[in-house]
Amino acid sequence: MTIRLRLILSYIAMVLIPIFLTLLTAMVLTRVFFGTEDTSVRGGDGFQFHGHALSEFWEKINEREQLMNGVKFVAEQDPELLADPNFLADTGETLRELQAGLVIVRNGEVTYASADVDQEYLEAELARIDTAQEGHSRWMMSRGPEVGGRYTAERVDFTFDDQGVGTLYLLSDLNPLLGKMSRFMPLMFFSLLVIVAFTNLLLTFFVSRSILRPLYTLKRAAERIKEGELDHPLLMQRKDEFGEVGEAFEEMRERLKHSIHLQLQYEENRKEMLSNISHDLKTPITGIKACVEGLRDRVADTEEKRNKYITMIGQKADDMDRMIEELFLFSKLDLKRLPFDFEPVDVLGFLQSCSEELKADPRFAQVQIELITAVEGPLYAIADRDKLKRVLMNIADNSLHYMNKPDQRLSLELEASPREALVRIRDNGAGIDEAALPKVFERFYRAEASRSSSSGRGGSGLGLAIVRQIIEAHGGIVRADSRAGVGTAISFTLPLQTYSRTGGERK
Incomplete structure (x- = not known):
């Protein structure tokens, strides 16, 4: 899960969890303050509603509402019952038990008021009810003016059978509800x-x-790297942005470790190179000094x-010049500062020319050189000749350094595929x-056999390393195959280039 998604979910949870817990708390507090019972409430039309965990309080409220609706129905359908003292006494007592009351006014005079109604302030309160908005007012109960209550009042006008004007006031005490709500x-x-x-x-x-x-975790890993401890892997094991940072950090650690290891290896190679170059330069210098003294x-x-x-x-001077030139050339190749002059080169014609040049070289006078290929026509590659x-x-x-047999042979072989040319020099x-075979292309590496060859000429250990640098700059690869006592084959590839018939554009 990403950090962004985690934050979004946390924001949503900050809204939903309080809502859920608030509703749950409200249910618990409602049960605590208003009671919890399973009851059945019968409506005014006789239909039975089954409520779950209804409180006695709400049951009374519902019963009071039903009774008031019944009184209003009587006022509309049979108003003479509101003049019956027995009916009014029974209804008033029932309403009183339900913390309610009623007042009957006939032709402007109060003919009935519930027992809890404060008679002293009745007329003033009825006037306030008549002028109050939506029939709501303040009611002083019969316990005295110093003790008041909050109620709702509903006014119903009706007409008696003798055409007398009647007014019904239904009063509902809110004190129990307000007390619990407070x-x-x-x-x-x-x-x-x-x-x-x-x-x-x-x-x-x-x-x-x-x-x-x-x-x-990242901080501790960075501190370990700062102290030079690069052997402790960073295992985040996360699938979010921190996991990606951890993977990048681990890759950086691995590369830094490899870089330091490579740097140390380069340092060892440089030390070995200095030792070898010193040895190889000292040999011709010693020879030159001996000749000069002679x-x-x-x-x-x-x-x-x-x-x-x-x-x-x-x-001896030529040997020294050759070693210094190889060292200088490799340094420029290693620093990517040697320019390449790429041009279309016919690989077959190039090998033929090199074969003839090797045959004319006095050093290869005792070596049988041949060119072996099945390629007949020109084979072009973009290369620096x-x-x-x-x-x-x-x-x-x-190869000349390793030749120790009377019958010395060197073959230049050429093979072609649709995409590349393969050149192999076999001795x-x-x-x-x-x-030693995997190391022959490493810089400053020299097999001992080359130092003790019959030719008596040592190398700088850079010849094949230069070969690899140049071939890789051409986009090819180089490899070595060898069998002890049989010979060695050094192969490299060159990507081939095709040209259109009309323009010679590179494809």
């Missing part, structure tokens, strides 16, 4: 305040808890010896150990 309403209001306060506090507690707990001490006392020493100095040539030369140079050298 206690019911304040308690109900106080209950409403308690319910609203309790509901808001409860919902605020749970909603804030559901928000603060994940915040504290020339200085006139050990090379013939022209042939001097030329030999000078040739050795040139070779110079960088691609560097790839082939680095792979071929790496029959000593091969690479299975444990």
Whole structure:
């Protein structure tokens, strides 16, 4: 459940729960103040209504209303009964028990008044009833003017049989109801305040808890990361926004941990690289110094010896220049600062050209080089020709380091699919150990076999790492396959490009 939905539900609950609890409280207080009984009430028309848990109070109110309706019916249908003393006495007594009363006025004179009616203030009160709006007024009961009551009065005009003018006043005492309501309403209001306060506090507690707990969890995780503890995973196990934040935080932790691990690995690789470069540079420098000392001490006392020493100095300088160039090239590739000049390149023609160039290289004079392919026509890819040539030369140079057999062979193979070209350079050298094979494309990595090869030439450990950087910049992939004692095959792919017949646009 999202935080937004949780907040919306909490707002709805803040409205519905108080309403529900208020209704429940009202029912309980009604039972307490007005009593609870299962009774049956018969209406004035004889129809029986069955009420559940009706109080005695409301039963009296209903009975009083029915009796008053009966008196009004008598006034309309048989007004002479209102002049019968026995009928009036019985009706007045019944109304008195129901906390009501009646007054009969005939031709302007009061002919009957219930026993509870205060005779002293009767005429004034009747005048007030006649002038009051909707027949409501203040009634002073017979207990005295200092003790009053609240009532409702209803006036009914009728005519006696002798055409005398009659007026019926039906009086209903509200004191019992007002007495109960005076206690019911304040308690109900106080209950409403308690319910609203309790509901808001409860919902605020749970909603804030559901928000603060994940915040504290994130805070503790951030403090652990600040202290450098990156091995503790953050497990939110939530499906809301905090869960998404937790997943992003956990991904950040994993990436940071990987980044630090990679940084430490780079640092170790750099240290190893410095050691290797120092070793590899020291070897040709030592050779150059030996040749210079030989020339200085006139050990090379013939022209042939001097030329030999000078040739050795040139070779050692070339080795140093090659290692420095590879280091500089890899640094630019690693920093993404080496520009690429992409253009359409015929892969088949390019391999043919490289094959001829390798055959003419003195270093490969003892190596049998061949191009193997079933591709007949041009096969175009968008590539940087110079960088691609560097790839082939680095792979071929790496293969040369591993060749330790009298019959040395190097094959350039080309395969094609609808989407990419596959180039494979295969040799029959000593091969690479299975444990070292996954690491051959790592920066600064060198298998020991290459350092002790028959050629006597070590590498910087960057040749195949440069190959991977260049091929990945072309959108291809590179891999190595090798069998100890059989040989090694370095393969890479190049995405092919197609051209329309009319314009040569790239598709």
